[in-house]
Amino acid sequence: MIKAVYPGTFDPITKGHIDVTSRARKLFSKIIILIAHHNEKDPLFSVEERKKMIKESVREMKNVEVDSYDGLLVDYAKKKNIRVVIRGLRAISDFEYEFQMALMNRKISPEVETIFLVPHESYTYLSSSLIKEIISVGGDVSHFVPKVVKKFLKKKLNEND
Numbered sequence: 492m493i494k495a496v497y498p499g500t501f502d503p504i505t506k507g508h509i510d511v512t513s514r515a516r517k518l519f520s521k522i523i524i525l526i527a528h529h530n531e532k533d534p535l536f537s538v539e540e541r542k543k544m545i546k547e548s549v550r551e552m553k554n555v556e557v558d559s560y561d562g563l564l565v566d567y568a569k570k571k572n573i574r575v576v577i578r579g580l581r582a583i584s585d586f587e588y589e590f591q592m593a594l595m596n597r598k599i600s601p602e603v604e605t606i607f608l609v610p611h612e613s614y615t616y617l618s619s620s621l622i623k624e625i626i627s628v629g630g631d632v633s634h635f636v637p638k639v640v641k642k643f644l645k646k647k648l649n650e651n652d
Contacts, residue, residue, distance in 0.1 A: 507614035565600035
């Protein structure tokens with residue numbers, strides 16, 4: 492059984508994230524979507540809210556779990572006996588950062604491999620930041636996020652009014 496972890500902030504999860512997860516689950520026996528804490532980001536949603544959105548979004552995917560972790564990704568991987576990290580690449584602009592992270596993770600923990608997956612081309616422009624920007628000005632994000640995420644976004648916007 493080869494497990495893989497797909498880390499990210501997922502604030503919120505998008506159809507692009509779901510697409511990468513769907514592709515990864517064809518390659519590995521178990522995928523753990525890991526909500527990682529990022530010190531430089533100020534998330535809109537709490538970890539628990541993101542967990543709920545993700546679990547609902549992937550409930551049909553039997554070999555996918557959701558977890559969260561506050562620490563180094565490679566430490567989580569070691570702790571859970573995971574040898575593969577999945578990272579999505581949308582565009583060339585993602586590559587430099589992702590490549591740097593993959594090399595750093597390899598230096599810290601050589602037994603953990605990073606695999607890059609490219610989402611369907613219809614999702615290559617999507618980002619959680621773009622989704623939040625669209626919804627903040629009243630735009631429709633139905634084509635970009637699962638229904639549960641749209642509900643959470645609308646509720647969050649109403650709380651902030």
